[in-house]
Amino acid sequence: MDETRLSRRGLLAAASAGFAGAVAGCTEPRADNSIEGNSSHGIDRDNLADGSTYTDVYEGIIDSVTQIRAFGVDDPVTGEEGRGQGSGFVIDDSHVVTNQHVVAGAEDVDLQYINGDWSSTRLVGTDYYSDLAVLDADHVPDAATPLSLDDERPVVGQQVVAIGNPYGLEGSMSAGIVSGVERTLSPPGRQFSFSDVVQTDAAVNPGNSGGPLVDLDGDVVGVVNATSGENIGFAVSATLASRVVPSLIADGTYEHPYMGIGLRTVDRLVAEANDLSAATGVIVTDVFAGEAAAAAGLRGSDETVERRGEPIPVGGDVILALDGAPIPDRHALSTFLALETSPDDTITVDYWRDGSEQSTTLTLGSRPEV
Template identity: 70%
Template sequence: MDQHRPSRREVLAATGVGVAGLAAGCAAPRDESSVEGNSSHDIDREDRADGSTYTDVYEAIIDSVTQIRVFGVENPRTDETGRGQGSGFVVDEQYVVTNHHVVSGGEEIDLQYSNGDWSSTRLLGSDVYSDLAVLEADHVPDVATPLGLAEERPVVGQEVLAIGNPYGLEGSMSSGIVSGVNRTIPAPQGNFSFPNAVQTDAPVNPGNSGGPLVDLDGNVVGVVNAGGGNNIGFAISAALARRVVPALVEDGEYDHPFLGVAVATVDRFVAEANDLEEAAGVIVTETTREPAAGTLEPADRSVERGGEPVPVGGDVLRSIDGEPIPDRNALSTHLALETSPGETVRVELRRDGEVRTVELTLGSRPRPD
């Protein structure tokens, strides 16, 4: 490996960006009766079948996908420490991307590459709100070519491959399609969600988390985050990773924009209860803190519709900087991908039957407890 160790800013050349119970994550070590398989570097590559396009993609990137072993993880049910595992992938000559939940709480984190090489690491940065983390590896083999984060956003029906280490089975691959985009999925712990997630029917299981979801050109369209069973899996989008990863490399953390509101999507019941012409936008149900507090007006009462309380009287947000906000997913995605803390945005809203525009300077999302 070249003796030159690139600066943290040089990771941008590889990622292609400017400095700017459902988790498929840590799997417990399996006992001796569990399924096992040879590491990919032990596979006999002589007298083999021709394979397919999937085979070509797999062979092009498998050397860049790592197994992650985390030591000293505390089990909240037993108060004992043990070991967990997940997946990751190389994004430049020394950095490896994985999930926050894979490495969170670990005392030591080791990598194993597909050629059998091992490496110790240090945690360079981690972000709970995007479930992303970056490790600095002490050793990356020459065969591990950095993977790039896709610049084009995925589309439904696009073929994708998930490569990782489900149940500790190193170098596994599953195939599927992008079955949904721009999903907002709840975090396993904490009162927040991950925006702009990619949904796939490629099977992902415990141990896949942190591994790449790639297109047939080998570009990473998402970082596998969770598997819900029934042919539904999710990945943190490359679009969000392109914003977060460089900041984790540079600063060890990432500041997310913060509006300071709780909202609900305007559905038919909300529209009827608030005399709205159409079921579109989001209604402010609570202003939790600045910048919304004192500027936006939350619902002041509720009525029952369909057996559930429906907010009445709050501001209905219609667009931000001219970008339509039809629902909660659109709001969280726009804030996550198009805005930054300290930026002033123009919010078009409906209040008391009138349309008006207000300006808000976005804050930084508070750190979780």
């Protein structure tokens, strides 16, 4: 753990002693009359109330959170060129982390820090499959110390805050808890799922995307990504970001492991249709030619039957474990691959076929480029 992280943890831990109780996409290009908040750096901080633990977290983090302006993006409704907006945070002495979709297609990307400073940037790398991107900033204020990606996985009930710029309202903070972990999120318009997603009830809205979701020690537990309903938000986990971001800085890209299968969680209907004794595991619905699963001899479903008006796959292998780790559902499979494996790794697959448990080895490939 580096000295920056220790100092931030020390400051915030002292403030939180004895404390008890207490995913948003980027905005579309905006018209001139849309909401835009005033910078909070003009506040007279010598004449404020004492605040709370949350105030101390905010003060320890806010200098490192940026507002992102992406110029030259296309309006998804009109198709006209405009401006997008999101959030980001400083990860080292020159790099800023945000979401890939915040900067996708932009001709220029500028940052504004809470002290009012502006900076131009260069795009270092993006990863479509985790929706992460890294920018190289021409200017980082001295007060914008790097934030740390938490090396401990969050737990349900843990207190967190989201800091960013919803609807362009600079320097906003919302508080909540981690309300779910190891989620698999299927974003609109993308033919894949994000792995190891953190769910929170902290309010996040358009413009929060790319900003940090932090714990009360000031460590980043997730990169805010999206929201799909009221009182629920999502963030790409710090655990996954800690694998992706260094690769983006070093190489500009990140390769995700790939089995080359379609799958579905085994629920009661799938178990009954396939004569399984328990509703656990994932059934292979498709095996893609030329990919890792095909080379390993895994078998996909050869038919479907209808149960309660729903097509149910029949006949595919049911994956029970990977390298000895139980795989009760598709979330567990996705998380295991994302956090425990890399392309070219060889793993053991335990599966159920034709009334008996079997095993094979599989050498992982790389997810196809978009």
